[in-house]
Amino acid sequence: MYDVEKVRSDFTALQHGTYLNTGSIGAPADRVRRTYLDAYQEFALHSQDHFHTSFEGHTERIAQLAGFFGADPHEVTACTNASVAINIGVMGRDWQPGDHVVMSNEEHPSGYVPWYSLRDRVGIEITEVPLTNDADDIVAAIEAAMTPKTRMVFLSHVSCRTGLRIPVRPLADMIHQKGALFYLDGAQSAGQFAIDLHAYDCDFYSTSCHKWLHAPISSGLFYVKDAVLDRLKDSWCGPSSQFDFFAFLDGSKTFAQAFNHHAGRFEIGSVDCAKSVGVKAAVDYVNELGLENIAAHVKSLADPLKAELQSIPGVTLLTPTDEALHSNGIVAFTMDGIGAMSFRMRLHEDNKIFLRTIDELNATRASIALFTNQADLDLLLEHVRDTLKG
Numbered sequence: 199m200y201d202v203e204k205v206r207s208d209f210t211a212l213q214h215g216t217y218l219n220t221g222s223i224g225a226p227a228d229r230v231r232r233t234y235l236d237a238y239q240e241f242a243l244h245s246q247d248h249f250h251t252s253f254e255g256h257t258e259r260i261a262q263l264a265g266f267f268g269a270d271p272h273e274v275t276a277c278t279n280a281s282v283a284i285n286i287g288v289m290g291r292d293w294q295p296g297d298h299v300v301m302s303n304e305e306h307p308s309g310y311v312p313w314y315s316l317r318d319r320v321g322i323e324i325t326e327v328p329l330t331n332d333a334d335d336i337v338a339a340i341e342a343a344m345t346p347k348t349r350m351v352f353l354s355h356v357s358c359r360t361g362l363r364i365p366v367r368p369l370a371d372m373i374h375q376k377g378a379l380f381y382l383d384g385a386q387s388a389g390q391f392a393i394d395l396h397a398y399d400c401d402f403y404s405t406s407c408h409k410w411l412h413a414p415i416s417s418g419l420f421y422v423k424d425a426v427l428d429r430l431k432d433s434w435c436g437p438s439s440q441f442d443f444f445a446f447l448d449g450s451k452t453f454a455q456a457f458n459h460h461a462g463r464f465e466i467g468s469v470d471c472a473k474s475v476g477v478k479a480a481v482d483y484v485n486e487l488g489l490e491n492i493a494a495h496v497k498s499l500a501d502p503l504k505a506e507l508q509s510i511p512g513v514t515l516l517t518p519t520d521e522a523l524h525s526n527g528i529v530a531f532t533m534d535g536i537g538a539m540s541f542r543m544r545l546h547e548d549n550k551i552f553l554r555t556i557d558e559l560n561a562t563r564a565s566i567a568l569f570t571n572q573a574d575l576d577l578l579l580e581h582v583r584d585t586l587k588g
């Protein structure tokens with residue numbers, strides 16, 4: 199039995215208001231925050247041996263993180279956030295003018311911007327595909343947009359706008375059959391439900407751990423499938439890029455032949471070891487609660503919330519209700535005649551209810567997380583009704 203009130207007692211941050219914005223930043227549990235700060239203090243106090251202690255246990259913690267995502271340790275690296283990870287994967291390919299990329303029209307700016315930068319710098323071509331709330335239609339629409347020049351398909355696992363969850367494996371099979379690579383942006387999926395990257399068969403996956411995994415801010419992960427690892431170039435390099443760094447120093451300079459067969463080569467330079475301690479504490483916390491229990495709890499709140507929103511005149515629900523595209527914690531909606539931003543500001547400033555707007559859709563987005571309770575959502579619904587009444 200999932201005891202949400204007990205979970206809430208683990209988060210002092212919840213005393214400051216009603217927090218419905220985990221899709222942007224997830225609050226860390228008190229014990230995660232303390233573990234992270236203690237780890238940093240420990241390193242800081244032993245700065246005379248800082249170089250060695252700062253790397254201690256880091257590799258083991260990344261390996262554990264890889265296991266959490268159904269990946270092998272050498273396929274995963276830590277990085278600052280999903281945005282940085284996307285740049286590692288996108289900029290590490292050898293793009294040529296006329297190369298074609300397919301993405302949806304529901305990507306986050308961190309997904310769009312690197313591609314449009316490549317369009318302007320290199321001359322790649324981009325097709326944005328509108329997504330519908332039907333799994334078969336999504337696969338068919340992406341397939342129809344692909345051409346013989348399509349080299350990569352880039353899609354959010356869970357849309358940051360509507361919460362739509364795409365059918366990953368059917369997409370991966372179709373994309374590979376057509377000879378392209380598949381980048382899955384998991385910023386909104388990691389921590390919401392179990393992820394099995396080998397079973398998904400995507401070529402790249404990345405996320406920010408500071409959202410639904412409730413890890414310390416500025417912690418991310420980049421995954422590249424073993425079979426693709428050696429085809430990914432290092433747009434930034436350092437000692438970790440090298441198979442044999444000391445041979446390089448000795449003068450062999452065989453750099454190009456010696457890329458490490460390990461995603462850790464993308465984490466160049468000194469690492470923030472305290473951060474990986476904090477991420478481990480967050481993953482341990484989520485594992486203790488159980489991803490299935492968290493997902494069931496979130497669904498038990500999200501389904502009635504969606505139904506309730508749909509019953510309010512003037513509200514349009516943007517989030518799919520279809521089970522196959524079940525979106526877990528993201529619920530987005532518009533209100534006739536109401537500016538989403540002013541609604542958000544009022545909730546925020548007058549009522550200490552924190553959520554996000556999707557400005558391009560004039561929509562409000564609420565995130566239901568592992569600590570959300572019915573009272574949080576009742577409060578939101580009350581404000582939606584009152585606002586529409588005028």
Ligand SMILES: Cc1ncc(COP(=O)(O)O)c(C=O)c1O
Pocket residue numbers: 221222279280281282305306308309354356357358383384385386406
């Ligand atoms: C789908 C998606 N991708 C990427 C990002 C970027 O995440 P970050 O700002 O943590 O790098 C976000 C952030 O909300 C997102 O929703």
